Amino acid sequence: xxxxxxxxxxxxxxxxxxxxxxxxxxxxxxxxxxxxxxxxxxxxxxxxxxxxxxxxxxxxxxxxxxxxxxxxxxxxxxxxxxxxxxxxxxxxxxxxxxxxxx
Numbered sequence: 001x002x003x004x005x006x007x008x009x010x011x012x013x014x015x016x017x018x019x020x021x022x023x024x025x026x027x028x029x030x031x032x033x034x035x036x037x038x039x040x041x042x043x044x045x046x047x048x049x050x051x052x053x054x055x056x057x058x059x060x061x062x063x064x065x066x067x068x069x070x071x072x073x074x075x076x077x078x079x080x081x082x083x084x085x086x087x088x089x090x091x092x093x094x095x096x097x098x099x100x101x102x
Contacts, residue, residue, distance in 0.1 A: 005013070
């Protein structure tokens with residue numbers, strides 16, 4: 001008969017189990033809240049990564065446009081050089097033809 005426990009011991013064991021249950025419930029609630037916060041953080045990081053990717057693509061497009069704009073003065077200078085050389089050659093040929101009397 002020594003396997004049986006008394007009423008007082010039983011009540012004490014029930015109280016301990018209830019206290020443990022409350023403690024575990026609080027821990028579960030805390031973990032659930034942490035998981036929710038982590039989920040929000042994951043979503044925010046994903047949104048941030050998407051935003052950074054879009055900004056990178058836009059920056060690349062702007063870089064290409066800037067490069068095109070930087071080429072315009074060089075193209076204009078090449079056109080001016082071509083016109084000057086053509087003018088000088090035309091004038092030289094005109095002088096030679098004029099001197100020869102054609």
